[in-house]
Amino acid sequence: MTVTRSRAFRAAAVVLVASLLVAAAFLWRNPYALIAGDFTRQRIAAGLSKASVQIGDDRWVYAYSDATPRDAPLIVMLHGFTGSKENWFPVARRLRDRYRVVVPDLPGWGESNRIDGADYGFLAQSARVARFVEAVSPNERVVLLGHSMGGGIAAITAARHPSRVSHVGLIDAAGVRFRDNRFGIDVLAGKNPFAVHDDASLERYLDTVFFDEAAKPTIPWPADRIYIARRRQDAAFEQRVLDRIGRGDERFLPGDEAADIRQPALLLWCRQDAVIDASAMALYAQRIAQARRVLLDGCGHMSILEKPDAVAQAVIELIERGK
Structure with a gap:
């Protein structure tokens, strides 16, 4: 024995x-499989499945839930600069029992493909989003939400493709000339304030986008090494995109196009946003008179991670009041 x-x-x-x-x-x-594994854990915890779709040259990877009835509104959520679909998971988890949700990685970011030399500015991404919406919801309009860069993309999409968008939510959205802050000054000077290349720049990045210390993520070893290496690898791509959306000719295009938005709309900001200053909300409101405005306190640029309950409630009110 x-x-x-x-x-x-x-x-x-x-x-x-x-x-x-x-x-x-x-x-x-x-090595990035370690982080990808945690993203999978987050997706499962949020009750979301994963799928992909090829649209022209672009392969979109997205999380989704269609557990609600087929006649429930479909919400599409667009992430921001240097972000990914995972940023929206806390809000998606709070909405998935009431609505169908689709949360993609925008082309060029996350798990979706990136094409060398392709344009990933506001206008080009808006055209891609319109095609994506048509692919995932060919017979009905969607509720389109966008955070930060994704907000600028959502504004153009809602304005140019009203047959595809029933409601639009702009969350801490880029695309207007907000009050000067350190982030904006650095962007105009040709810098990437979001650049991550070592421990100090990673800490600065997190401190810039988060205000609520309790919500700020911790990235333990060795995930921090892996994340920093990936961001260093993506540095040139990030710079090209930021040159286009932060300093190029179309940097204020979302705000200009927003004047053509006729759908029910939501503008949501955090008072302590150190990236897209909260003054941007009033500038968008001047162009979207019907928009409901929500200003949250005690959060920074990442409202969708810092205040997911409040963001989800604002989205529910956007949909229910706009029927």
Whole structure:
């Protein structure tokens, strides 16, 4: 009996060591899999599934839930600059029992593909979003929400493609000339204030986008090393996009186009937003007279992570009041 147990123990140990070596080899070849695994955990916790769709040259990867009846409104959520679909998961979790939700990685970002030399500015992304909406909801208009850069994209999409968008929500949205702050001054000077290349710049990035310390994520070792390496790898791409949406000819295009938005609309900001100053909400409101305005306190640029309950409630009111 002792010999049998000893052999079983050694066999189990061999299997465990082999498994650890396989896992180590896999992470060595694909270190970002560690972060991707946590993103999968977040998606499952939010009650979302994952799918992809090819539209022209663009492969979109998106999270979704269609557990509600087919006649429930469909909400499409667009993330911001340097963001990904995961930023929206806390809000999506709060809405998925009431509405159908689709949360994509915009082309160029996250798990969606990136094409060398392609245009990922406001206007080009808006055209892609319109095609994506048609693909995932060919027979009905959608509620389109956009955060930060995604807000600028959503504004143009709602204005230019009203047959595809029934309601629009602009959350801490880029695309207007807001009151000067450190972030805006650095962008106009040609810098990328969101650039991450070491521990200090990662901490600065998180401190810039978050106001609520309790909501600010911690990135433990070795995930922090992996994340920093990915952001360094993406630095040139980030700079090209920011040059276009932050300093290029179309940097204020979302605000200009917003004057053509006729759908029920929501403007939501955080008072302590250090990226897109809250003065931007009034500038958008001048162009979208019918928009409901919500100004939250105690949060920064990442309202969708810092105040997901309040954001979800504002979206519900946008939909229910706009019927």
